[in-house]
Amino acid sequence: xxxxxxxxxxxxxxxxxxxxxxxxxxxxxxxxxxxxxxxxxxxxxxxxxxxxxxxxxxxxxxxxxxxxxxxxxxxxxxxxxxxxxxxxxxxxxxxxxxxxxxxxxxxxxxxxxxxxxxxxxxxxxxxxxxxxxxxxxxxxxxxxxxxxxxxxxxxxxxxxxxxxxxxxxxxxxxxxxxxxxxxxxxxxxxxxxxxxxxxxxxxxxxxxxxxxxxxxxxxxxxxxxxxxxxxxxxxxxxxxxxxxxxxxxxxxxxxxxxxxxxxxxxxxxxxxxxxxxxxxxxxxxxxxxxxxxxxxxxxxxxxxxxxxxxxxxxxxxxxxxxxxxxxxxxxxxxxxxxxxxxxxxxxxxxxxxxxxxxxxxxxxxxxxxxxxxxxxxxxxxxxxxxxxxxxxxxxxxxxxxxxxxxxxx
Ligand SMILES: Cc1ncc(COP(=O)(O)O)c(C=O)c1O
Numbered sequence: 001x002x003x004x005x006x007x008x009x010x011x012x013x014x015x016x017x018x019x020x021x022x023x024x025x026x027x028x029x030x031x032x033x034x035x036x037x038x039x040x041x042x043x044x045x046x047x048x049x050x051x052x053x054x055x056x057x058x059x060x061x062x063x064x065x066x067x068x069x070x071x072x073x074x075x076x077x078x079x080x081x082x083x084x085x086x087x088x089x090x091x092x093x094x095x096x097x098x099x100x101x102x103x104x105x106x107x108x109x110x111x112x113x114x115x116x117x118x119x120x121x122x123x124x125x126x127x128x129x130x131x132x133x134x135x136x137x138x139x140x141x142x143x144x145x146x147x148x149x150x151x152x153x154x155x156x157x158x159x160x161x162x163x164x165x166x167x168x169x170x171x172x173x174x175x176x177x178x179x180x181x182x183x184x185x186x187x188x189x190x191x192x193x194x195x196x197x198x199x200x201x202x203x204x205x206x207x208x209x210x211x212x213x214x215x216x217x218x219x220x221x222x223x224x225x226x227x228x229x230x231x232x233x234x235x236x237x238x239x240x241x242x243x244x245x246x247x248x249x250x251x252x253x254x255x256x257x258x259x260x261x262x263x264x265x266x267x268x269x270x271x272x273x274x275x276x277x278x279x280x281x282x283x284x285x286x287x288x289x290x291x292x293x294x295x296x297x298x299x300x301x302x303x304x305x306x307x308x309x310x311x312x313x314x315x316x317x318x319x320x321x322x323x324x325x326x327x328x329x330x331x332x333x334x335x336x337x338x339x340x341x342x343x344x345x346x347x348x349x350x351x352x353x354x355x356x357x358x359x360x361x362x363x364x365x366x367x368x369x370x371x372x373x374x375x376x377x378x379x380x381x382x383x384x385x386x387x388x389x390x391x392x393x394x395x396x397x398x399x400x401x402x403x404x405x406x407x408x409x
Pocket of ligand 1: 031032099100101102103126128175180208210237238239240245249250
């Protein structure tokens with residue numbers, strides 16, 4: 001019998017087929033995983049048990065009878081948290097719970113984008129969004145970042161250039177608070193300026209606040225959504241970075257003219273309720289305390305990584321000290337092709353994200369790698385960085401010195 005050939009039956013323009021999962025690398029610095037030791041197992045288990053003991057019968061109903069926007073007690077907690085921490089005044093009707101912020105991004109794109117549309121993005125960026133925009137065949141205008149995030153002079157120029165061509169950006173995608181991968185935090189005046197420009201050029205803003213809970217000082221500027229008096233901002237965030245990515249709980253916040261469109265396009269019959277119910281039980285009791293210890297743990301891991309890089313790479317690499325988050329964006333000299341470095345490191349059991357996948361067509365991307373320091377242990381960080389320096393030296397001849405000793409060339 002001849003095997004059925006699916007390749008001749010699938011639609012055009014699919015992404016390349018997925019590779020089979022072969023497990024994590026020995027030293028895993030990729031992805032946005034969280035710290036395993038931060039997972040508060042017994043509290044989560046107690047919360048799941050308590051809510052199920054009380055409300056298990058409601059699982060018989062799609063969305064436990066709370067409608068397509070998600071479990072009401074979770075939305076109530078989110079409404080209060082957004083007010084307290086991001087300055088956002090919204091109602092539970094402006095919140096749509098999704099299975100992580102990835103589906104929230106897909107919903108925004110589903111509602112807003114057609115092939116050929118233009119989107120403004122930060123040049124160094126979350127690869128997941130860049131891949132989506134490529135697949136949707138959108139034109140990306142990428143803007144440089146400085147220590148305050150997306151540069152507003154470049155935004156003004158980009159929007160004016162589009163206007164001169166009779167075009168508009170569909171939205172400006174920004175990660176203003178602890179940007180991925182640069183970890184910059186956009187100051188208040190820049191957020192206001194972005195809103196001013198968006199209004200002048202009649203475009204929307206898509207604000208992705210994945211990491212804004214993870215700032216060492218706990219202090220952050222208000223969300224762009226909070227400053228927006230025109231209803232043009234769509235906000236997304238997630239529990240992936242503050243609690244656990246495997247829970248798959250994120251959310252969109254938007255005014256009804258947008259949110260009603262997104263709800264109409266959400267075709268999964270509701271996001272998982274057990275996770276939402278557990279979080280609604282957990283968050284009022286434990287979220288703030290948990291976050292305080294998670295932040296300490298992450299800051300310590302950041303310090304370990306920086307120390308390990310200084311010791312093993314010396315002045316060969318450059319980076320700024322992230323004020324929060326889980327990533328370090330590390331710059332190499334131009335003699336190091338970071339895509340090639342990523343390949344040889346991977347072969348040696350050290351997984352790092354290559355800069356070009358986290359950048360929009362820009363030579364700077366080739367000079368960077370992104371390291372996630374949240375999931376490896378401090379010992380693993382030290383060992384992984386030391387092995388990365390060996391691999392880099394063997395392939396590119398740098399670093400010339402490690403731990404104050406010259407290397408053989
Ligand atoms: C900026 C940004 N947005 C969205 C996501 C998606 O996260 P999740 O789907 O786990 O909520 C990530 C994941 O790393 C991210 O870095």
